Amino acid sequence: MHEFGQYDTLLTELHKEDQRGYKIYLRFTADLFQEMIEKLTPRLQKQSTFMREPLQVGLKLAATLRFLATGNSYQSLQYSFRVEASTNCMFIPEVYKAIIAVYKNEVLRCPKTEEDWKEVAARFSSRWNYQTVWGLWTESTSP
Known part of the structure; x- marks a missing residue:
């Protein structure tokens, strides 16, 4: 269902047609966002199961960045990213921890x-x- 959310639709369109809008929306350039996905994937990627496919790391990161940038509630993000609020409240703290673990020595001194x-x-x-x-x-x- 998340295929119809902002990660798969709006961000894809902004990436192709409006790089400035992309940066305004996520507060990151597309290149930096992609770099973050690559660095965070080992910590955030879940395994596929016979029941369902895991959420993409990029979707988790985008939802987390929007949460931080806007202060939106998990319920609001549910409609924007088409991911249940209960799922958002589980992965957003995981993304925080991964960002800190990956970037602390590089950025936080x-x-x-x-x-x-x-x-x-x-x-x-x-x-x-x-x-x-x-x-x-x-x-x-x-x-």
């Missing part, structure tokens, strides 16, 4: 030195004009 922390605080202050972050952090972590 925890500062190790005081200078690194000061750099993070300075960038945060510069971007958000919120200067007390470093002070709050040092007060809450000092012995």
Whole structure:
């Protein structure tokens, strides 16, 4: 049934005809989305059974990205992607965990030195004009 949802229809059309729209819809370029599918597939791909075929990793990722981008409910995603809400609530947390596991060393880097922390605080202050972050952090972590 999911063949009639946004993953198989809208995203296919956007990929062919409107790359800007594709990026607006998923918040990712088609190339980055495909790269993510390739990296996440070993963690997310399920086995086929005699009862049914598993959901495609791309569909799971697209639904998760829409969930994050829009804050839509699992019920709303059910109609957009033609996947039961109860199934969405099972795989979306799995996709979160897979993204973190696959990308944490590449994207998420925890500062190790005081200078690194000061750099993070300075960038945060510069971007958000919120200067007390470093002070709050040092007060809450000092012995």
